[in-house]
Amino acid sequence: MRIFGGLPRMYWYLWTGMLINRVGGFVALVLSLYLTADRGLTPSVAGLVVGGYGIGGIAGVLLGGVLADLWGRRPTLLVAHFGAAVLLVGLALTDRIAAIAVLAALLGLMHSMPGPAFVAAIVDVTPADDRSRAFNLQFWAFNLGMAVASLVAGALAEVSFTLLFSVDAAGTLITALLILWKVRETRPEHHARHETAATPGGLHTALTDPAFMLFVGLSLLLAVVTLQTSTILPLAINADGLRPSAYGSVVAYAGLLIVVGQLFVPKLIGRWRKGTALAVANVLLGLGFAYVALADNLYGYLIAASIWTVGSMIAAPPNAAVIAELSPEALRGRYQSVFYLVFPAASFIAPAAGGASLEHLGNWHWAICGALGLAAAAGHLLIQPARERRVAKQRAAERFEVPIAG
Template sequence: MRNWYRSTIGGLPGLYWYLWTGMLINRIGGFVALVLSLYLTADRHLTIPVAGLVVGAYGVGGVAGVLLGGVLADRWGRRPTLLLAHFGAVVVLCGLIFARPIPLIAVLAALLGVMHSMPGPAFVAAIVDVTPAGDRSRAFNLQFWAFNLGMAVASVLAGALAEVSFALLFAVDASGTLVTALLILWKVHETRPARHPVATTAPGGLHTALTDRAYMLFVGLSLLLAVLSTQTSTILPLAITGDGLRPSVYGSVVAYAALLIVVGQLFVPRLIGRWRKGTALAVANVLLGLGFAAVSLADGVLGYLAAATIWTAGSMIAAPPNAAVIAELSPEALRGRYQSVFYLTFPAAGFIAPAAGGVSLSYLGDWHWVVCGGLGLLAAAGHLLIQPARERRVATELKAERFTVPVAG
């Protein structure tokens, strides 16, 4: 047990744990997005198409928030960005409690999307700032664990509070967000590294990240992984009900996958600790592909649970090296921007997975899941191919840093 604690939790900086706690509290309290469509149809009596447009406004705000959060994290700093996002979210949530005109609710939903997405790049950039390179894989593994634990708790709370009062739901969410903001204000100092003269003269902005060939190759492969992972929330429910199973079966499969992550994620660092990052990502994508390919054979609860076991194992293995690779490819002065470019894979996957997946499932049937398996194998091969060049780049940059002499005064 002592060895497990040392290899999984021990040795991480104290500031990291304040950031980790803030993310966990924020995720547990951040359940408005989970029931926004239900609030609009059940409480505000909107039609499903109109409710879909309002929820879409939240998604558009999320894209803008990711980019804005990355830019502000580099320009203003991690702490000011986190404080703006959390205090801003409190104000928007309080506004939703009293808002009645539908256009106003749509505007507030878009602003909430901005505020909910802004902290992501800043949180991760701050973790990279304060965590030694050798410990980042463990740090991001624990972050992924906290994210899924918070999502599991948030799902339960959202369902319970929605049955009592949506106003109470917004108020509780605002309270959790306020607690996170106060924790950051009290315990989290600015972590952005002081800019060296080299960094200030180098090209910056999102353009640098978007034209970084090695990084964008990695982001492209990450998009394939995100498209696969998003199958669980977009196409999988259609497959399960299409097999004549009740919607509650889908809920059970998702809950089972979340439970696997909560129980097993803390053991992942010891499992993959000696693996090269690209190798770990290749294995993760193979498992994701095999898991979703197995859905083509599933026609009952046990079949879907077995498939979920395989793809969830892939998700757990992918989390630590995924974040660590982003950290080592991101220039110190542009960490927030690089994080924001990576975070765009999630809304992109949120569009691609249902749009392409719906057509694929309609025309291909169970062969859709075989195609998903092929995408997993393709992504795995890609990670193995780009791994040597990426490792050479990282080694070259580390060597250059060692011989960089700081300029005085």
């Protein structure tokens, strides 16, 4: 079976850059721990600072998509990575809380900017028949890099947070230099002219599409629950008296489980309806995070991680498929950009609300996460029939070249 071969060389430069960047990109994983353990902030205040990182990410997603089309993929990637390296050095050197908050927000912007440019570049250089395999390998690299980053982050946090920021900056700089050296501009020369002349509608079409926005809303619930891993979970582990390396081990274990298990998920859920698969995934995610309330040692957290990680693996294939099938062919980029905002939005909501929830409600916070997972599961089952009718109607219209209003 062909897994790694046959893809363009330029794709592999992009893939390598993403992998190096992810291995080095571990500051966001321990930012809340740094603010509470090293800077003495309360969980609520730390959550707001980390939430600022998410706000910056929202702006970064939009800015990155616009610049990738106006400037090109390569300049956008270079600005984002060189900018992030400078900001990480700033975080390593400053101890003023106000400055840390501003730098964190700007870092969120720079960390989110490359996403649309990376995706656009991969589409530019990869033949249509190979794109599914290319993005599967991208997802695999993301989780492999996350697993390694988690182990490194936990170990470095026990030595020095300044060293942690410095190593992250070095990894980001290496990615920028690789892009500068090996990645050419991939944007088609006719892109801008074609975009303005031939593409109907705009972001408002996606934002006023009821079926799509219901799905986006449920995906936001999923993302808020999932991002407890990188925002609130470190605080719970620290409160149980475990060392930072324990958190690194939990996240690394989850990442490695995805790297190994994701290969078998498509066959497991191949005959399931997409809404059913997403419902099962959300139930498992909710149960996994609810189990954190019972965990008080490393083994308990590993059990919880096993449950929520299986949910994450089941969610990935149908999630991508639903986005693709709800997107009109001429507006796929805009629909993707709207969906992409889910993650920086969740990066703000998860720590901002989660920090206060954990501080004032204790372990009931994790019960609330479980309830959110169950609510999202119910939502997917409820909207499934209408969404399937919408998709069938859209496909029939496209066969007969009849335009469908969003």
